[in-house]
Amino acid sequence: MREITYRQALNEALAEELERDPNVFLMGEEVAEYQGAYKVSQGLLQRFGPRRIIDTPISENGFAGLGVGAAMVGLRPIIEFMTFSFSLVAFDQVVNNAPNMYTMSGGQFNIPITFRGPNGPAHQLGATHSHATENFYASVPGLKVCTPATPRDAKGLLKTAIRDDNPVLVLEAELLYSSKGMVEPPDEELLIPLGKAEVKREGSDVSIICYAQTVPLALKVADQMEDEDISAEVLDLRSIKPLDEQAIYESIAKTHRVVIVEQDHPFCGVGAEICYRIQKNIFDALDAPIIRVSQEDVPMPYNERLEHAVLPNAEKLLAAVKQVCYA
Amino acid sequence: MQPVEQRDEVEMLSMMLLIRRFEERASQQYQAQKIGGFCHLYIGQEAVVTGAIAAIRDDDYIITAYRDHAHALARGTTADACMAELFGKVTGCSRGLGGSMHFFDKKHHMYGGHAIVAAHVPLGVGLAFAIKYRGEDRVTLCFFGDGAINQGSFHEALNLAALYKLPIVFICENNLFAMGTSVTRSTSLRQIVDRAEGYDIPGEIVDGMNFREVRDKVAEVVDSIRKESHPAFLEMRTYRYRGHSMSDPASYRTKQELEKYRLDDPITRLRAQLTREGKLTNEQFDLLDKQAKETVLASVKFAEKSPQPPLDTLYDYTYANGAAAQSATKNSDESQRLESTTGQQGR
Numbered sequence: 001m002r003e004i005t006y007r008q009a010l011n012e013a014l015a016e017e018l019e020r021d022p023n024v025f026l027m028g029e030e031v032a033e034y035q036g037a038y039k040v041s042q043g044l045l046q047r048f049g050p051r052r053i054i055d056t057p058i059s060e061n062g063f064a065g066l067g068v069g070a071a072m073v074g075l076r077p078i079i080e081f082m083t084f085s086f087s088l089v090a091f092d093q094v095v096n097n098a099p100n101m102y103t104m105s106g107g108q109f110n111i112p113i114t115f116r117g118p119n120g121p122a123h124q125l126g127a128t129h130s131h132a133t134e135n136f137y138a139s140v141p142g143l144k145v146c147t148p149a150t151p152r153d154a155k156g157l158l159k160t161a162i163r164d165d166n167p168v169l170v171l172e173a174e175l176l177y178s179s180k181g182m183v184e185p186p187d188e189e190l191l192i193p194l195g196k197a198e199v200k201r202e203g204s205d206v207s208i209i210c211y212a213q214t215v216p217l218a219l220k221v222a223d224q225m226e227d228e229d230i231s232a233e234v235l236d237l238r239s240i241k242p243l244d245e246q247a248i249y250e251s252i253a254k255t256h257r258v259v260i261v262e263q264d265h266p267f268c269g270v271g272a273e274i275c276y277r278i279q280k281n282i283f284d285a286l287d288a289p290i291i292r293v294s295q296e297d298v299p300m301p302y303n304e305r306l307e308h309a310v311l312p313n314a315e316k317l318l319a320a321v322k323q324v325c326y327a
Numbered sequence: 328m329q330p331v332e333q334r335d336e337v338e339m340l341s342m343m344l345l346i347r348r349f350e351e352r353a354s355q356q357y358q359a360q361k362i363g364g365f366c367h368l369y370i371g372q373e374a375v376v377t378g379a380i381a382a383i384r385d386d387d388y389i390i391t392a393y394r395d396h397a398h399a400l401a402r403g404t405t406a407d408a409c410m411a412e413l414f415g416k417v418t419g420c421s422r423g424l425g426g427s428m429h430f431f432d433k434k435h436h437m438y439g440g441h442a443i444v445a446a447h448v449p450l451g452v453g454l455a456f457a458i459k460y461r462g463e464d465r466v467t468l469c470f471f472g473d474g475a476i477n478q479g480s481f482h483e484a485l486n487l488a489a490l491y492k493l494p495i496v497f498i499c500e501n502n503l504f505a506m507g508t509s510v511t512r513s514t515s516l517r518q519i520v521d522r523a524e525g526y527d528i529p530g531e532i533v534d535g536m537n538f539r540e541v542r543d544k545v546a547e548v549v550d551s552i553r554k555e556s557h558p559a560f561l562e563m564r565t566y567r568y569r570g571h572s573m574s575d576p577a578s579y580r581t582k583q584e585l586e587k588y589r590l591d592d593p594i595t596r597l598r599a600q601l602t603r604e605g606k607l608t609n610e611q612f613d614l615l616d617k618q619a620k621e622t623v624l625a626s627v628k629f630a631e632k633s634p635q636p637p638l639d640t641l642y643d644y645t646y647a648n649g650a651a652a653q654s655a656t657k658n659s660d661e662s663q664r665l666e667s668t669t670g671q672q673g674r
Contacts, residue, residue, distance in 0.1 A: 025460070051460065054491075056487070057483075057486060057487070057490065059486065059487065060448065060482060061479060061480045061483055062452070062483025062484050062486065062487050063449075063483075063487065064449070065446065065447075065448070065449075065450050065452070065453060065483075065484065066449050066452050066453040066456055066484075066487055067451020067453060067479060068391075068449070068450055068453060068455050069438075069449065069450035069452060069453020069454045069455075069456065069457070070453040070454070070457045071453070071455060072438055072450065072454065073388070073438075073457045074457070075456075075457050075460060077453075092443060092445070092446050092480070093449065093480075096443055096446060096448065097441075097443075097446060101439075102644060102645065102646070102647055103424050103441070103644045103645060104419070104421060104424060104425040104429040104431065104439070105421050105424075105425060105429070105431035105433070105439065105440075106419070106421040106422025106423070106424045106425065106431065106644065107422065107643070107644045107647075108421070108432075109431060109433065109438070109439075110430050110647030110648075112647075132627070135388040141645050142645050144645065144646075165647040165648050166646050166647050166648075209400050209434060256526075263632035317400070
């Protein structure tokens with residue numbers, strides 16, 4: 001194991017899969033000559049050439065659709081959105097074409113495409129650039145959605161996504177690109193299956209269910225809870241769809257108390273679906289009502305203090321954990 | 328492969344007849360409520376797809392919009408598979424899961440059947456991208472209507488195709504109306520082909536009612552593309568005799584206009600050309616027409632007796648490689664509902 005950044009981990013995943021499979025190519029805005037808006041694709045143009053690392057004009061609908069078409073005849077496109085906020089311009093391709101093709105063609109055309117890029121609120125980018133899109137996309141049958149929070153998960157999930165025969169969205173955490181973590185050496189194949197959550201911290205009093213940018217938040221709050229003699233388990237979903245329900249139930253069977261901390265909006269958010277499934281399947285294990293911590297239900301303000309108030313933050317999460325523990 | 332001018336024109340005429348008789352019968356079956364959803368007929372436009380297909384190889388790619396029955400038939404999908412799809416049967420070209428607007432046939436390189444206006448034009452560019460990526464000499468024909476040319480995805484796709492010099496022919500089937508809105512009320516340009524000029528793509532206007540002109544023009548641009556990859560644009564001037572869909576009485580145009588185009592009917596025209604040249608007798612034509620009608624009638628019988636897609640396969644066509652991919656998201660409530668409805672018959 002060695003320590004690398006989330007950005008480097010993604011870069012390694014791309015390079016390894018480009019190396020392994022000639023059908024894989026990377027396309028998007030500024031991915032080639034500029035070396036990536038967030039430098040995730042740094043050095044790939046030099047290594048793999050302009051045939052496989054392809055700059056596009058600012059035409060998200062156009063190049064997302066190009067990817068879907070290329071996937072129909074067996075290529076494995078990796079389509080980078082500079083941010084998933086911009087994927088909304090390509091919503092029709094991601095929602096109507098990529099996931100529907102397999103059904104509409106009676107199983108003749110699967111679409112082995114990866115859509116990737118940063119997702120979720122970053123820092124003071126305002127309402128148009130701060131979208132957390134996971135709940136939009138996870139609601140669409142035919143799509144898979146993963147949300148890595150660590151360099152290791154980023155590498156392992158992206159590689160798995162590229163090899164998947166279906167459209168997969170890899171929602172990277174914009175604020176975590178420079179974060180560091182331990183990852184297997186490059187000569188060790190690292191594939192992390194979609195639909196497998198991971199306990200990032202063991203605990204016995206309360207389960208904090210989180211993903212993406214809320215994972216470091218949950219870990220921080222769990223540490224703080226130690227001082228109050230509350231042992232918090234942190235369960236990182238890693239994939240939103242498929243959802244690892246088993247891991248959720250196993251954790252709750254142990255702790256009997258749940259806080260879900262999500263980076264999207266509360267109404268029809270990821271946590272709403274998880275709450276439904278918990279109460280339906282493991283109702284008797286609960287000792288307290290589930291609490292969700294999410295963004296506030298407003299468009300993201302630019303003002304830093306207001307932005308902090310909108311986001312799921314440490315104060316809100318602490319309060320929620322205490323509340324479910326009646327502490 | 329034979330030079331296109333030597334391909335059997337009588338066979339092509341026979342295909343045009345099959346398309347026309349298929350659409351007439353589809354109309355009748357729709358009215359008899361054997362066919363659900365939307366149903367857009369191609370009658371009047373037969374020379375466009377037949378001429379274009381006559382000019383390409385079997386391994387070239389084609390993709391089109393929702394008025395797609397003819398494109399599948401012309402490509403070689405059987406009338407049985409097409410009619411069964413309209414009936415929603417498992418023997419349909421999309422297993423009854425696509426319907427009228429979503430015909431697919433992988434074996435015949437027919438990539439759909441797409442119902443969001445212009446959303447498939449980027450897909451066509453993607454097919455062409457794959458051809459160039461792999462260094463092949465195939466060509467993609469991307470069909471769309473005059474209504475598509477004002478969508479953003481159309482413009483983005485043309486720009487990408489020109490930028491990357493991709494082997495694709497954009498074929499605009501200009502039948503003068505996007506649903507009920509005439510081109511003159513939807514498009515600022517004097518002629519649609521000028522859209523291509525904006526992207527430095529060579530474009531031409533073609534008489535879409537004339538099989539030979541369509542075939543020769545498509546052959547010419549395809550030949551040029553195979554020599555050196557580039558996009559091209561053909562505006563086919565054509566006309567649909569029926570409304571936009573089955574529910575449209577087409578009251579936005581006059582009977583006189585329709586009659587004017589009927590006089591220029593593509594089937595009548597090719598028949599007259601072949602008869603004049605001594606390649607077709609009246610008896611032969613009548614026989615071809617009879618055969619087309621019989622094929623279509625048989626397809627209705629086939630569709631009627633074909634089974635429905637089994638209810639227990641409902642979850643089999645959402646993710647490739649299986650139910651396993653989905654097991655974690657499959658809602659137990661949904662499964663229960665499914666079980667409780669297995670006794671019901673669909674229509």
